[in-house]
Amino acid sequence: MIDPNRIANRANRNSSLNYDKLFPISKHSMPDTSLLPGCLPELMNRFAYHDRNAVNNLMERRDRIVRSFKTIFDQELQTKKYLMVGSGCPSIFDNGFTLMRNYGIPYIPASAFKGAFSHYVAQELEKDSLVKRNYRLLFGTGEKDDNIRGALIFLDALPRSYSLGIDIINNHFQPYYSDEKNEKAPNDYYDPVPVQYLVIDSGSAFRFTVLDDGNIGDDLTEELEKSLMNFLGEFGLGAKTSYGYGLFKKTK
Template identity: 30%
Template sequence: MKYYTNYKPENLKNASLYYDKFVYHEANPEDLKKIKDDYKDILINLDKNIIKKNIEIIKNIRIQMINKIKKHYNVKTYIVKNKTPFLIGAGIPSIDEIGFYWSRNYGLPIIPGTSIKGAFRKYIESNNDLKSIIDVVFGNAEKKGYIDFLDAIPINTIKLNIDYQTPHFQEYYMNNQPPNDVYNPIPLNYLNVSNGTFRIDLLISADSNEVINIINIHFKYFLEYFGIGAKTSMGYGRFKIQELSNFDRR
């Protein structure tokens, strides 16, 4: 593999390529802590003009897509702003202990539609009154569900931040030692999205107003109070709806 040996942080145009590939190339055991700290600072201080340009590209692609398919679906578009930080892809392999998800093509933090779908299903399953509509919403082995979840894409400025956690029983988790207070806690830091405005599109193939209304009511509640991504039990991943648009195929 040929490496770009003249690389400089100010030349960075795709955060995903840097995070997934180049950071590994720079890493070495003797200086690993410095590399881990430096790459986060580089990503947090990305060129705002490049980010803005990439956001405009992905935003325009989404608008064109919805304009083409809204004749075939009832489309609900939610413009949301995160009330609390969120973290997607914590389990993705990375140079750090905690991963982070980037759009490979656009180098932007996005929320995959599969993550939204999985979290919304968990919310539905946790509500006994809604379990009867699980197959209607998500489908089963015999029938497709009524909703397609598109990726949540940024449509405005994104702010990344660093947060910390301090595991107290590392020997217990990693080396099968008994849990004990004698182990030294080792602080970890990780990236999150602390501020951003995102567009979420749901493609609903149901024609029943009752089904559509149920989905809408509970999806809004899910965004505000249930959360998406990692660390929702700590308050992560809550969103405030700024705007809701409906494109009715009928």
Template identity: 30%
Template sequence: MFIPLPTYINIDNQKSANYSLLFNKWTKFSGDFNRPTKLGDEKIGEFIRLKTEFGNRTNQFNELIRLQKSKMTNLLSILKTKSYFVSVIKCRVSDALICGIGDEHTLENSMRFDHCTGLPFIPSSSIKGVVRFAGEFNNENDEREEGKENLIFGSKDGIGEVQFWDGFPSDVPKLKTDIMNNHFQDYYSDPTGTKAPSDDMNPNPVPFIVVDADSEFYFPVIAEDENNLIRAVEFLKCALSDWGVGAKSSVGYGMFYDFTEEIISLPKPKPKELTASELAFEDLKKAPNSESFVNWLETLKETDERWLSKYERLFIEKEKRMVTPSVPLNLRGKEKSPLLD
């Protein structure tokens, strides 16, 4: 086996590398790198290795999921302050989920992983496509009415008023290996077209990786109009529960259940920033000594006389006057207090 990477990268970085990089670029195969051969039966073993590598990164993924979720929540909170309406729908995979199975890959069947986090995710384009289909589908005549919901999804004349973001896992999902079984490989691959399909032909199992059942994902939806958001969320739930997202949805993949909505709160107000004199005053209250008092005096300006009179916390000490050069001119000569209560 040959992997065209420096030895120190293979040894030092492979175990902690981004899983998307590992899955797409560090896949093992037999043969010359310039002329790779098919893995054949080794494919299943390699997919098992990749699945195991994913499971070994649980702690790393937990932190990445926390950061990803925090980033998303902060963005949605800020959008709420800008008069946007937001919703985050959480649900669980019914059977299995796979997106990007047709992407180019050494093992022929791929899977879509986020380039930044290495997590399996559902691209927003895939989500919007199936949600639009669900919104335009007429259950009465079992036909799609194209252009029915252009206000929400957009058209050639303009963008839609609802945004669908990428779907990410709420917790570290479980991966499992699956197979597609081609029973008539000799028939499909016959260049002469003379062979007929028959039951005595050897099946050709094709392995691939999927997200296992009960893995939870969340789907952010944003709109400027609340009614459009409500309708878009209804279409989203219908699409995920009835139609499925990703590959092989016709055989039940990509279906979701157990829908809940996560509440996004407004961002907490920022604490008031204290001025230099106020910060020094707080230090003085914590440590009432001559050094803190001098530090506080050095922060005062000519305009701070009203600030001082407002607090009225100076205690007169007889025969000691404030003559420190840092004291504003209009405060010099006043009787000095060593402490504040």
């Protein structure tokens, strides 16, 4: 189990290693896990560090990739509120957090971006929408396993600048839900149990890039750009979008 008291003594600057690998493990003792939330500020300070030269190199590499394809969407957008990606990933904390392994920076994986947008197109757009009518062409998914290679190329959403914060949620009836033998109905006699977790703060800027392999016409390209902007601005990415998380707007 993790010894929270020793986290502060670790000096590695790669946030991904700090979060996923470098917590001390003991097979013979289980420390008080209630101390773990107190480690979040320490982690937040560490995650705030990143190699700016490495991020600039990532952006330059992104520029070279974009020049090699037809661009559908390539914009830097700001978070309206919080962003929470990877909350379901295994973690010693109550919620996970996604960090790029080699660079130690928060990001939105291309697979998550593509999956969320394809769901938006399939479930939210009208049947006569040009984008929805070309769903198989764009995403490669047909009926009865009639699949092809999708024409859209999604890239990881990379942070141009970001800050981190800690948000909280209160579980009001935790004993009722966690103990099967508990016969007491949920009511105000239970103490709320606060759960803290890391979030990407409002005003953080991410670069979203979607490319075309050459098979998408200009009319469809224009509609795709509108749909992507509406998806990111109104429906969002990551967890807790119904609470305003994961929504983006154009940078000032």
